[in-house]
Amino acid sequence: MNSTHQLVAAWTVLLAGCWACGETKTVTVELDTSAVPELREWGEQAKALVEEWYPRIVNLIPTKGFEPPTEVKITLRKSDRGIADTAGAHIRVSSGWIEKHPEDIGLVFHELVHVIQNYGPTRQGWLVEGIADYLRWAIYEAKPLSWFALPNRPDGYRQGYQVTAGFLLWLESDRAPGIVNKLNTALRNKNYSEELFESQTGLNLDALWAAYQQERRQPTD
Protein backbone atom coordinates (compact mmCIF):
# COMPACT_ATOMS: atom_id res chain seq x y z
CA MET A 1 0.00 0.00 0.00
CA ASN A 2 1.56 3.34 -1.00
CA SER A 3 1.07 6.60 0.84
CA THR A 4 -1.84 7.74 -1.40
CA HIS A 5 -3.67 4.53 -0.64
CA GLN A 6 -3.01 4.99 3.07
CA LEU A 7 -4.39 8.53 2.90
CA VAL A 8 -7.53 7.34 1.09
CA ALA A 9 -7.96 4.58 3.65
CA ALA A 10 -7.63 7.07 6.51
CA TRP A 11 -10.21 9.39 4.94
CA THR A 12 -12.59 6.50 4.41
CA VAL A 13 -12.39 5.69 8.12
CA LEU A 14 -12.95 9.36 9.04
CA LEU A 15 -15.94 9.72 6.72
CA ALA A 16 -17.45 6.47 7.99
CA GLY A 17 -17.07 7.82 11.53
CA CYS A 18 -18.88 11.03 10.59
CA TRP A 19 -21.94 9.18 9.35
CA ALA A 20 -22.65 8.22 12.94
CA CYS A 21 -21.91 11.65 14.47
CA GLY A 22 -24.06 13.37 11.82
CA GLU A 23 -27.26 11.60 12.78
CA THR A 24 -30.40 13.59 13.59
CA LYS A 25 -30.93 14.08 17.30
CA THR A 26 -33.64 11.75 18.41
CA VAL A 27 -36.05 11.89 21.32
CA THR A 28 -37.67 9.07 23.23
CA VAL A 29 -41.37 9.70 23.83
CA GLU A 30 -43.43 7.88 26.45
CA LEU A 31 -47.18 8.24 25.92
CA ASP A 32 -49.68 7.62 28.72
CA THR A 33 -53.35 7.63 27.70
CA SER A 34 -54.45 5.14 30.38
CA ALA A 35 -56.85 7.67 31.97
CA VAL A 36 -58.58 8.36 28.62
CA PRO A 37 -58.03 5.38 26.29
CA GLU A 38 -60.60 6.77 23.85
CA LEU A 39 -58.12 9.61 23.07
CA ARG A 40 -55.29 7.22 22.15
CA GLU A 41 -55.29 8.33 18.51
CA TRP A 42 -54.87 11.99 19.49
CA GLY A 43 -52.06 10.93 21.81
CA GLU A 44 -50.32 9.09 18.98
CA GLN A 45 -50.58 12.25 16.86
CA ALA A 46 -49.00 14.23 19.72
CA LYS A 47 -46.17 11.68 20.01
CA ALA A 48 -45.50 11.85 16.25
CA LEU A 49 -45.41 15.66 16.39
CA VAL A 50 -42.81 15.58 19.18
CA GLU A 51 -40.66 13.03 17.32
CA GLU A 52 -40.78 15.08 14.10
CA TRP A 53 -40.23 18.54 15.57
CA TYR A 54 -37.87 17.90 18.49
CA PRO A 55 -34.66 17.94 16.38
CA ARG A 56 -35.87 20.97 14.40
CA ILE A 57 -36.66 23.05 17.50
CA VAL A 58 -33.32 22.02 19.03
CA ASN A 59 -31.62 23.44 15.93
CA LEU A 60 -33.79 26.59 15.84
CA ILE A 61 -32.83 27.67 19.37
CA PRO A 62 -29.36 26.26 20.02
CA THR A 63 -27.08 27.29 22.87
CA LYS A 64 -23.42 26.28 22.86
CA GLY A 65 -22.76 23.55 25.41
CA PHE A 66 -26.46 23.07 26.18
CA GLU A 67 -28.21 19.72 25.78
CA PRO A 68 -32.00 19.62 26.12
CA PRO A 69 -33.78 16.63 27.72
CA THR A 70 -33.93 13.67 25.33
CA GLU A 71 -36.79 11.80 27.04
CA VAL A 72 -40.24 13.36 26.87
CA LYS A 73 -43.37 12.06 28.55
CA ILE A 74 -46.88 12.94 27.34
CA THR A 75 -49.85 12.26 29.63
CA LEU A 76 -53.46 12.83 28.62
CA ARG A 77 -55.21 13.47 31.93
CA LYS A 78 -58.94 13.11 32.53
CA SER A 79 -59.96 16.68 33.32
CA ASP A 80 -62.36 19.38 32.17
CA ARG A 81 -60.10 22.10 33.56
CA GLY A 82 -57.17 23.85 31.91
CA ILE A 83 -55.54 23.05 28.57
CA ALA A 84 -52.00 21.80 29.02
CA ASP A 85 -48.87 22.33 31.07
CA THR A 86 -45.29 21.17 31.15
CA ALA A 87 -43.08 20.39 34.14
CA GLY A 88 -39.52 19.54 33.15
CA ALA A 89 -39.94 17.13 30.23
CA HIS A 90 -43.46 16.01 31.19
CA ILE A 91 -46.26 17.40 29.01
CA ARG A 92 -49.81 16.99 30.34
CA VAL A 93 -52.92 17.75 28.30
CA SER A 94 -56.51 17.87 29.61
CA SER A 95 -59.03 15.53 27.97
CA GLY A 96 -61.83 18.12 28.12
CA TRP A 97 -59.87 20.51 25.89
CA ILE A 98 -58.99 17.78 23.37
CA GLU A 99 -62.63 16.68 23.16
CA LYS A 100 -63.74 20.26 22.43
CA HIS A 101 -60.76 21.15 20.18
CA PRO A 102 -59.36 17.97 18.63
CA GLU A 103 -57.76 20.04 15.83
CA ASP A 104 -55.56 21.93 18.33
CA ILE A 105 -52.58 19.58 18.02
CA GLY A 106 -50.29 22.64 17.79
CA LEU A 107 -50.63 23.08 21.56
CA VAL A 108 -48.27 20.10 21.85
CA PHE A 109 -45.71 22.04 19.79
CA HIS A 110 -45.93 24.96 22.26
CA GLU A 111 -45.41 22.60 25.22
CA LEU A 112 -42.52 20.87 23.44
CA VAL A 113 -40.77 24.25 23.13
CA HIS A 114 -40.98 24.54 26.94
CA VAL A 115 -39.27 21.13 27.28
CA ILE A 116 -36.44 22.29 24.99
CA GLN A 117 -36.21 25.80 26.51
CA ASN A 118 -35.44 24.09 29.82
CA TYR A 119 -35.03 27.48 31.60
CA GLY A 120 -35.98 26.37 35.10
CA PRO A 121 -37.60 28.98 37.37
CA THR A 122 -37.66 32.49 35.87
CA ARG A 123 -39.59 35.71 36.45
CA GLN A 124 -39.76 36.38 32.70
CA GLY A 125 -42.91 34.33 32.14
CA TRP A 126 -44.13 36.74 29.41
CA LEU A 127 -40.97 36.09 27.39
CA VAL A 128 -40.96 32.32 27.99
CA GLU A 129 -44.54 32.13 26.67
CA GLY A 130 -43.81 34.64 23.91
CA ILE A 131 -40.92 32.56 22.56
CA ALA A 132 -42.98 29.34 22.72
CA ASP A 133 -45.86 31.02 20.86
CA TYR A 134 -43.51 32.71 18.36
CA LEU A 135 -42.15 29.29 17.38
CA ARG A 136 -45.63 27.76 17.32
CA TRP A 137 -47.55 30.44 15.43
CA ALA A 138 -44.88 32.06 13.23
CA ILE A 139 -42.85 28.92 12.39
CA TYR A 140 -45.05 25.84 12.90
CA GLU A 141 -48.40 27.41 11.94
CA ALA A 142 -46.75 29.88 9.49
CA LYS A 143 -48.95 32.88 10.41
CA PRO A 144 -48.05 36.29 8.93
CA LEU A 145 -47.44 39.31 11.16
CA SER A 146 -50.91 40.71 10.42
CA TRP A 147 -52.49 37.68 12.13
CA PHE A 148 -51.05 38.50 15.58
CA ALA A 149 -53.17 40.44 18.10
CA LEU A 150 -51.99 43.98 18.87
CA PRO A 151 -53.33 45.40 22.16
CA ASN A 152 -53.36 49.14 22.67
CA ARG A 153 -51.29 49.22 25.86
CA PRO A 154 -47.94 50.92 26.52
CA ASP A 155 -46.43 47.68 27.88
CA GLY A 156 -48.47 45.26 25.75
CA TYR A 157 -45.44 43.06 25.11
CA ARG A 158 -45.80 41.83 28.70
CA GLN A 159 -49.05 40.03 27.83
CA GLY A 160 -46.97 37.09 26.62
CA TYR A 161 -48.29 34.37 24.32
CA GLN A 162 -49.49 35.48 20.86
CA VAL A 163 -49.07 39.19 21.58
CA THR A 164 -45.39 38.85 22.51
CA ALA A 165 -44.99 36.32 19.68
CA GLY A 166 -46.06 38.95 17.09
CA PHE A 167 -43.64 41.45 18.65
CA LEU A 168 -40.81 38.90 18.37
CA LEU A 169 -41.70 38.16 14.74
CA TRP A 170 -41.51 41.89 13.97
CA LEU A 171 -38.16 42.18 15.78
CA GLU A 172 -36.80 39.19 13.86
CA SER A 173 -37.92 40.49 10.46
CA ASP A 174 -37.50 44.24 10.97
CA ARG A 175 -35.07 45.18 13.71
CA ALA A 176 -32.81 42.44 15.03
CA PRO A 177 -32.61 39.14 13.16
CA GLY A 178 -31.50 36.40 15.56
CA ILE A 179 -32.78 38.16 18.68
CA VAL A 180 -35.10 35.27 19.67
CA ASN A 181 -32.20 32.90 20.14
CA LYS A 182 -30.15 35.55 21.94
CA LEU A 183 -33.03 35.96 24.41
CA ASN A 184 -33.41 32.17 24.63
CA THR A 185 -29.73 31.68 25.37
CA ALA A 186 -29.72 34.46 27.99
CA LEU A 187 -32.70 32.82 29.73
CA ARG A 188 -30.96 29.43 29.67
CA ASN A 189 -27.72 30.90 30.99
CA LYS A 190 -29.54 32.91 33.71
CA ASN A 191 -28.13 36.21 32.48
CA TYR A 192 -31.21 37.76 30.81
CA SER A 193 -31.73 41.47 31.20
CA GLU A 194 -33.94 43.98 29.36
CA GLU A 195 -30.71 45.65 28.24
CA LEU A 196 -30.44 42.91 25.65
CA PHE A 197 -33.26 44.52 23.64
CA GLU A 198 -31.48 47.87 23.68
CA SER A 199 -28.06 46.44 22.79
CA GLN A 200 -29.60 44.57 19.82
CA THR A 201 -31.83 47.37 18.48
CA GLY A 202 -30.72 50.71 19.93
CA LEU A 203 -34.15 51.18 21.58
CA ASN A 204 -35.42 50.13 25.00
CA LEU A 205 -38.39 47.77 25.32
CA ASP A 206 -41.09 50.42 25.75
CA ALA A 207 -39.76 52.45 22.79
CA LEU A 208 -39.54 49.30 20.66
CA TRP A 209 -43.12 48.36 21.50
CA ALA A 210 -44.28 51.89 20.58
CA ALA A 211 -42.44 51.63 17.23
CA TYR A 212 -44.01 48.20 16.62
CA GLN A 213 -47.52 49.52 17.34
CA GLN A 214 -46.97 52.48 15.05
CA GLU A 215 -45.70 50.35 12.16
CA ARG A 216 -48.48 47.79 12.48
CA ARG A 217 -51.12 50.54 12.50
CA GLN A 218 -49.63 52.47 9.58
CA PRO A 219 -48.39 49.90 7.12
CA THR A 220 -45.97 51.40 4.62
CA ASP A 221 -47.01 49.11 1.76
Ligand SMILES: [Zn+2]
Ligand atom coordinates in the same frame (compact mmCIF):
# COMPACT_ATOMS: atom_id res chain seq x y z
ZN1 LIG B 1 -46.66 27.85 27.71
